[in-house]
Amino acid sequence: MSDTRTTTQQLQTIARLWPDLTDALGDRTQHAWPPPQLRDYIAGLDRHDAEQAEYDRWQASALRALERSPDQLGIRPVPISLRVHDTMRTVEAALLDTADRIARSVQRPPQQPPAPARAAAAPTRAERLVWEDRARRIDAARRDACDPRRWQPQHGRTAIRAALWLSGRAGGSSGPFRPLSALEEQHLARVAAGAIGRVEAVLDLADQRRELTAKHPCPCGGTIEVYGGAGALPVARCKGCGAIWSEAGVVAA
Structure with missing residues (x-):
């Protein structure tokens, strides 16, 4: 059966279902095919x-x-569903890699703050205006670099965050980005379709x-x-x- 949902809807569904995958991780008997x-x-x-x-x-x-050997001390790890674990690992890797690639292509670099300047001992009114303008530009550059709409590769590398950020790109949400090209849209659509297929299959939802x-x-x-x-x-x-x-x-x- 073909999936008629948009790429944005598929990515949002992945984010919504991710906690269900986490719950299923400890269940080795459910969510298997054949039923x-x-x-x-x-x-x-x-x-x-x-x-x-x-x-x-x-x-x-x-x-x-x-x-672990029963004669070892400590708590033995709880067995996990390797089928669910493999699905989560594969989907998360695909989403993170796609987010990294698309961010490098469409995300505008942060604004650069002005170079520091030496303050005068007794600045004139014109010099004070220049310093106030410089302070505003420094603050704007700082806020632009920390814009929560940005994909920050070094922070919060989770499947949920990647899926939601990519859904924003697919839906054309505003921010420090350019629109996706046709090729980027097609690539993201393939990644989203493959990911949602894996997630819903392992949860027996499709x-x-x-x-x-x-x-x-x-x-x-x-x-x-x-x-x-x-x-x-x-x-x-x-x-x-x-x-x-x-x-x-x-x-x-």
Whole structure:
């Protein structure tokens, strides 16, 4: 299903859902695809799928690395959902890199304060006016450099901040920036679409479909497709004979 949301809406949704990802990080049993109701069925058909097997081996190895020997003192770390962790790490890296690149391209450099000057012992009125103007320009340059609308690469490098800052650029919000070029808009749109897809998939918020590998067809020889997510009950359907399986077993043949 295509995502009709704008780039700005997608980025704002990522920021809104980020706390949910953090909550899901400690849950190793939820937010997995295929959904639990069909997991046993699909495991019997597709257990030897090469990509999934590789992921399972990596997950088991990483979990072993997280655990400490029971004879060690101290608090043992709580196992985390590596699927959620991998999604968060990938999305955050993409957003931060995109924000850095776009800021270098569209963000205006801060105003430069005037050079310091020696004060006269008994300044004239004209000299006092010059000093007052200099003070105003120094204050304006300081406020411009600290403008909260600026992307400051050295501060607050979080996925939420990057997503919200990028949403402002996509929406053309005012500030010390020039508008995005067509190429920059296209690049940001691709990054936002990929990021929101990963986030909603790992939280089981989006429609999902997956064809099982050809080496595990339906008894009729047809290809089996699994779909669900976004609140829908997961279902497996043969694209050949039309047989349908749900959590209750075969519901149509």
